[in-house]
Amino acid sequence: MANSEQDxxxxxxxxxxxxxxxxxxxxxxxxxxxxxxxxxxxxPPAHDYSRSGNPTRExxxxxxxxxxxxxxxxxxxxxxxxxxxxxxLLSAGDHVVVTEDVYGGTYRLLTTVLNRxxxxxxFVDMTDFEQVxxxxxxxxxxxxxxxPSNPTLKITDIAEIAAWSKELGLLTMLDNTFMTPxxxxxxxxxxxxxxxxxxxxxxxxxxxxxGLIVTADESLGRRVKQLQNGLxxxxxxxxxxxLMRGMKTLQVRMEASEKGAAKxxxxxxxxxxxxxxxxxxxxxxxxxxxxxxxSKGFGAVVSFDVGSGxxxxxxxxxxxxxxxxxxxxxxxxxxxxxxxxxxxxxxREVRHARGITDGLVRYSVGLEDIDxxxxxxxxxxxx
Amino acid sequence: MNxxxxxxxxxSQEDPRTGAVNxxxxxxxxxxxxxxxxxxxxxxxxxxSPTRSVLEQAAADLENADGGFACSSGMAALTTxxxxxxxxxxxIVSLDLYGGTYRLLEQILSRYGITASYVDTNDIEAMEELCTAGTKAVLxxxxxxxxxxxxxxxxxxxxxxxxxxxxIVDNTLLTPFLQRxxxxxxxxxxxxxxxxxxxxxxxxxGLIMTKGEExxxxxxxxxxxxGAVLxxxxxxxLMRGMKTLALRMERHEYNSxxxxxxxxxxxxxxxxxxxxxxxxxxHEIQKRQSSGNTGIFSFRMKDARTVEPILRHLKLIAxxxxxGGVESLLTYPAIQTHADIPEEIRKKVxxxxxxxxxxxxxxxxxxxxxxxxxxxxxxxxxIEGA
Numbered sequence: 001m002a003n004s005e006q007d008x009x010x011x012x013x014x015x016x017x018x019x020x021x022x023x024x025x026x027x028x029x030x031x032x033x034x035x036x037x038x039x040x041x042x043x044p045p046a047h048d049y050s051r052s053g054n055p056t057r058e059x060x061x062x063x064x065x066x067x068x069x070x071x072x073x074x075x076x077x078x079x080x081x082x083x084x085x086x087x088x089l090l091s092a093g094d095h096v097v098v099t100e101d102v103y104g105g106t107y108r109l110l111t112t113v114l115n116r117x118x119x120x121x122x123f124v125d126m127t128d129f130e131q132v133x134x135x136x137x138x139x140x141x142x143x144x145x146x147x148p149s150n151p152t153l154k155i156t157d158i159a160e161i162a163a164w165s166k167e168l169g170l171l172t173m174l175d176n177t178f179m180t181p182x183x184x185x186x187x188x189x190x191x192x193x194x195x196x197x198x199x200x201x202x203x204x205x206x207x208x209x210x211g212l213i214v215t216a217d218e219s220l221g222r223r224v225k226q227l228q229n230g231l232x233x234x235x236x237x238x239x240x241x242x243l244m245r246g247m248k249t250l251q252v253r254m255e256a257s258e259k260g261a262a263k264x265x266x267x268x269x270x271x272x273x274x275x276x277x278x279x280x281x282x283x284x285x286x287x288x289x290x291x292x293x294x295s296k297g298f299g300a301v302v303s304f305d306v307g308s309g310x311x312x313x314x315x316x317x318x319x320x321x322x323x324x325x326x327x328x329x330x331x332x333x334x335x336x337x338x339x340x341x342x343x344x345x346x347x348r349e350v351r352h353a354r355g356i357t358d359g360l361v362r363y364s365v366g367l368e369d370i371d372x373x374x375x376x377x378x379x380x381x382x383x
Numbered sequence: 384m385n386x387x388x389x390x391x392x393x394x395s396q397e398d399p400r401t402g403a404v405n406x407x408x409x410x411x412x413x414x415x416x417x418x419x420x421x422x423x424x425x426x427x428x429x430x431x432s433p434t435r436s437v438l439e440q441a442a443a444d445l446e447n448a449d450g451g452f453a454c455s456s457g458m459a460a461l462t463t464x465x466x467x468x469x470x471x472x473x474x475i476v477s478l479d480l481y482g483g484t485y486r487l488l489e490q491i492l493s494r495y496g497i498t499a500s501y502v503d504t505n506d507i508e509a510m511e512e513l514c515t516a517g518t519k520a521v522l523x524x525x526x527x528x529x530x531x532x533x534x535x536x537x538x539x540x541x542x543x544x545x546x547x548x549x550x551i552v553d554n555t556l557l558t559p560f561l562q563r564x565x566x567x568x569x570x571x572x573x574x575x576x577x578x579x580x581x582x583x584x585x586x587x588x589g590l591i592m593t594k595g596e597e598x599x600x601x602x603x604x605x606x607x608x609x610g611a612v613l614x615x616x617x618x619x620x621l622m623r624g625m626k627t628l629a630l631r632m633e634r635h636e637y638n639s640x641x642x643x644x645x646x647x648x649x650x651x652x653x654x655x656x657x658x659x660x661x662x663x664x665x666h667e668i669q670k671r672q673s674s675g676n677t678g679i680f681s682f683r684m685k686d687a688r689t690v691e692p693i694l695r696h697l698k699l700i701a702x703x704x705x706x707g708g709v710e711s712l713l714t715y716p717a718i719q720t721h722a723d724i725p726e727e728i729r730k731k732v733x734x735x736x737x738x739x740x741x742x743x744x745x746x747x748x749x750x751x752x753x754x755x756x757x758x759x760x761x762x763x764x765x766i767e768g769a
Contacts, residue, residue, distance in 0.1 A: 032585045032620070035705035035712070036578045041694050048588045048719070049704045051456045077455035078429045080610025091494040092470050109608050116469035117495035199412050207410040209428050209614060230483070230491050231611070233460025236587060238616035242410070316419045326427045327413035337419060343428070 008182055009251045015066045019057040019058035023130050028059040030182035030241045053147070053228045056237040058344040060244050061212075064202075067181040067247075068194050070214035072221030073242070074228050075235035077195025079177065080105050082211025084113075085227050086173055087193055089220075094141040099156060099352045101149040101173065103197075104338075108345040122154050127287055133164070142171040145191075148291065150259040151303045151338045151362040153278045158294050162190030171220075177201070177329070182254050184295040187216045193224075200329030201300070203246040204253050210235050210243050244262045253331065253367065257300035260370035264363065265302045273311070273381045275359065278303040300365045301328055303338075309358030312337060312383060316361065318380035321373055328364030333373055336362045386445065386560055387629040393441040395620045408619045409433040409691070430607045434615040438622050439590075442580075445559040445625075446572050448592035450599030452606045452616055455501050457555065457575025458483050458610070459611035460589025464551060464571060466605045470496035473517040477504045477534065479732040481528035481575075482716075486723040501728070504534040507542050520549040523569075526556050526665070528706075529681040529716045529740040530733050531656040533665025536672055540568030549598075555579070555707070560632050562673035565594045571602075578707030580669070582624040582631050586617050631709065631745055635678025638751065639743040645752050651689060651759055653737070655682045679706050681740040683733075690715060690739065692762035699746065699754040706742035711751055714740040 006014070020029055034050045037097040047053040057075050065073035076082040083106055085300050090096060098110065110121045124133040126145060147156040158174065165172045173193040174186040180201045186194050196202055198210040215221040228234060235243070265279035280291040281298030291298070306312050316324050322333035326341040336342060338356050346356070365373065394406035401407075409432060414425040425431050435453050445449030454460040461484055468474070476488065478501045488499045500513040504523050521543045540550040551571040552564035558579045564572050574580055576588040591606070593599045606612065613621070636659075643657035657680035658669040669676070684690060685749040693713075694702045700711040704719045714720060716734050729735065743751065 007589070034581070034584045034587050035703045036707070038694070038702045041691050041702065041715070041718075051458060054587075076610075077612055077614070078461065078610035080429060080608065081455065081459075081612075082610075084609045084611070088491065092496045097665065103464070107608070113466055113605065113608055117497075118470040119495075206413045209412050209432075209612065227491065230458065230487050231462045232454075232456035232460075232483070233462065233609070233611040234455055234459075234587065236455065236614045236617045239614045313419050323413065323415040324419065325413040325415050330413070340420065342712060 011066055012251055013062040017062055028056055028239050028241060028244060031055045032237050035228045036351070043110050043272055050237070051232050051234055053128070054237055054240070057235055057240040060240040063244060063247065064196070064212045065214050068176075068187055068214040069181075069185050070187045070194065070216055071218050072215045072224070073237075074213045074224050075240055076211035076213070076228070076233050077235055078209045079195070079199055080109065080209040080212050081233040082195050082197075084109060085176070085224065085231055085233050086193055086213055087114055087119065088227055088231065089223060090119050090141055091172065093139055095120040095122070095137045095139045096142040096144055097121075097132060097135045097140060098123050098144040099146045099149055100124055101152055101154060101356070102144070102146050104343040104345040106175070126161065129155050129157070129160060130245055132161060136168070140170060142173060144173045144175075146175040148280055148299065148301075150178065150342065151301075151336075151360065153279070153280055153301065153303060155280060155291045156160055157290050158186055158189040158191060166190060178299050178301060179295050179297075180254060182251050183297040183299065187214065189294060192216050192220060198243055199327065201254060202250060203243050204250065204330055206327060206330040206332065206334075208239050208242045208246065210239055254297070254300065257365045258297050260373065261300045261302050261365040262298065263370050264365055264374060266303065268304050269303060271381060272382070273306060274304050276305040301362060303348070303360060303362045305357055305359045306361065306381070307359045309339070312359050312361055314383040315380045318374055318383070321368060321376040322363065322366070328362065330364065331367045333366035333368055334364040338362055343355065389444060390560070391626055393625055394437045395633050396438050406434060406437045406619070406622070408615045410615055423490045427611055428529060428615070429610050432612075432615055432618070435613055435618040437614075438618045441622065441625065442590050443592055446554070446563055446592040447565050448572065449596060450593045450602060452591040452602055453576075453613035453621070454591065454606070455588035455611045455613055456587045457573070457577055457589040458487065460573050460575070460591045461487060463602070463605050463609055463611060464573060464591060465492055466609060467601060468497050468519055471517045471564035472497050472519045473515045474499045474520050474522055475504070475510050475513055475518060475548075476501050476503055476522045477524045477527055477532075479530045479532050480530050480582065480724075482721040482723045484522075490706070503532070504539055507538070510542070510617055514546065518546070518548060520551055522551045522553070524553040526658055526669070528556065528679070529656075529714070529738065530722070531658055531663070531665070531680055533658055533669045535668045536564050536567040536569060544568065556677040556679060557673050558628060558632060560628050561675045561677065565592065567672060570594050570598060576621055577705065579632065579635070580625055580628065581621050582628065582707060582709060584705060584708035584710065586614050586620045586624065588617055588621050632675065632678070634745040635743060636676045638745065638748045639678045639680055639741070640676060642741065642743050642751060643680050649759065651685055651763055653683045653685045656680055677740045678744070679740060681738055683735070684737045684739065686766060687736045688766045689759065689762040690737065692765045693739070693758045696758035696761040697754060699750060706740070708742065709745045711746060712742040714742065716740050
């Protein structure tokens with residue numbers, strides 16, 4: 001059983017439901033059942049319909065709640081399904097302040113779907129607290145953070161924004177995908193809702209599409225539960241099981257990838273063909289100190305600008321080891337081109353204003369030997 | 384090609400590399416780009432996943448649709464469809480409605496200024512009166528759940544078209560094997576594929592089928608943006624279930640008609656709601672617009688006190704929510720599926736404390752009749768003794 005005294009690495013293995021009570025099986029069974037028998041009309045079973053509650057999904061939901069130090073956890077069909085569900089805590093007429101370099105899919109949801117439901121949003125540079133304060137409107141109900149942000153790895157001071165929000169009665173939501181609870185536990189810093197695209201580091205194998213939400217308290221948990229069941233945006237039993245399987249190795253994967261990322265960032269910084277490197281662990285990162293205060297590590301994603309779209313294209317054509325694809329946070333290294341992939345949904349002028357230039361690429365370091373990865377990148381940058 | 388053949392062959396010729404007759408489960412979220420700006424057609428599995436795509440194409444083909452979209456549950460499919468609408472929009476909806484749909488409309492969408500009116504969707508005049516400047520669509524369940532009310536799809540779709548409204552039909556209970564609403568003029572078909580399409584009470588899934596290029600494009604955008612998509616394992620399991628849809632539906636229909644006839648003749652039963660029975664008000668329309676009957680129906684006991692002991696004495700038939708599986712399930716709508724609908728509306732449509740819904744499985748009919756018969760007898764004995 002998990003308890004608060006234990007180290008994170010122990011909690012990853014012993015989260016509470018890791019052993020099946022009926023058979024003693026060392027892995028949670030996959031309950032591929034949509035419905036459950038009521039043995040007694042007056043004493044309904046704990047689970048009656050899998051959308052409302054499934055034992056496999058529930059084990060995962062308790063697992064992530066333990067890891068994030070929250071009250072309740074919830075699993076969704078994708079990171080965007082989790083984000084969609086979280087935003088539906090708001091109602092028509094409400095306003096939300098959002099970090100400006102938010103994931104492209106979140107930007108699209110807010111500007112093409114939620115706007116039609118009269119949920120208003122303002123995008124601000126959250127590294128500048130004054131901008132956040134200025135975005136406040138009489139109908140502001142929530143603040144949505146992503147730190148480090150994607151792909152330029154800007155750092156938001158979580159405790160500062162959370163304390164200010166709490167004073168004003170605003171709900172705080174934070175996308176913790178890049179750091180995972182191994183490095184960063186926003187609820188401990190005062191955040192109300194933590195969201196994950198669990199497709200990334202938590203699962204870690206580019207094989208599961210999943211989203212997670214953790215709430216700081218029970219009452220928010222009940223509201224999210226009502227939405228999860230009402231909207232039906234749930235994660236299946238098979239995917240829930242695969243995600244738990246991935247999470248068991250989160251810490252060892254994160255440690256190895258991060259070591260590689262730090263070495264890669266330093267190497268890139270010294271490379272004459274690279275104009276700019278974004279990594280919170282670099283000494284010259286403008287808010288590296290704030291990141292170090294709120295997070296135990298720097299993560300495995302490094303973004304860098306090779307100067308032009310033409311150079312980026314050439315390099316992407318020459319790399320051999322990382323897969324060139326969208327997504328990140330996997331055992332295999334993934335090289336992405338945000339302008340045409342994760343941030344393609346963002347208008348060009350908005351994208352450029354946010355530093356997502358045509359020369360910017362994002363490197364998600366996997367578990368390959370870092371010297372192999374660097375050698376490969378060296379030949380690719382020889383253009 | 385006949386639908387039985389199309390069902391049996393779902394995905395069987397989709398993997399030319401190996402010739403596998405079952406399409407592989409692509410448990411992959413990301414897809415390598417051959418070159419920058421070039422794609423294999425797959426980039427990120429939320430947007431498009433190979434296994435899900437084969438399912439979606441098969442589903443679209445069965446309903447004669449232009450597009451198919453697989454979602455994480457029937458409610459997720461409905462949520463995605465409802466995201467077509469904006470603040471100020473209004474929907475006209477079947478009165479006898481699935482509780483989850485009612486909850487979504489009244490507890491969630493109402494917060495965004497999307498309103499709904501509930502009406503007998505056969506009553507065009509009543510619907511005409513409910514129209515507002517914001518009306519955008521009609522949502523029909525036919526047969527309805529649990530009272531098996533039948534709506535004339537062609538008539539409603541033609542009326543909706545004349546008003547510029549979308550017609551959305553929940554085809555969960557009949558499936559495309561028995562009824563194809565898009566052919567009758569509907570624009571969108573939705574399925575809780577958890578039910579007959581999956582057929583084994585093991586997969587939670589929803590499907591959306593759309594007619595027309597513009598609507599299909601819009602739905603694809605929402606499907607990707609909201610992200611409530613179906614995973615590859617469940618996509619495979621759903622296709623596996625669909626291969627036996629025709630056989631299962633034939634047996635479900637046979638068993639449910641026999642069971643309904645038997646209950647109709649039972650002295651403890653007040654009424655049986657089954658469109659195959661000639662006295663059912665929707666009998667003629669149902670015969671015209673669909674090629675058969677589904678496996679569920681409902682019946683009302685004469686005495687409410689019999690309900691609890693009947694459920695307790697069943698040995699073979701499970702007392703559980705959901706429907707459409709190979710195993711028989713008995714549901715008590717007032718406290719299960721329709722618990723979220725206010726008592727006043729429930730009573731108006733007839734979902735009261737004497738109503739039971741029977742999802743008849745594919746067991747032998749004599750065993751089912753024997754089990755329910757014994758449970759009713761035991762219940763009657765108990766209340767007489769009390």
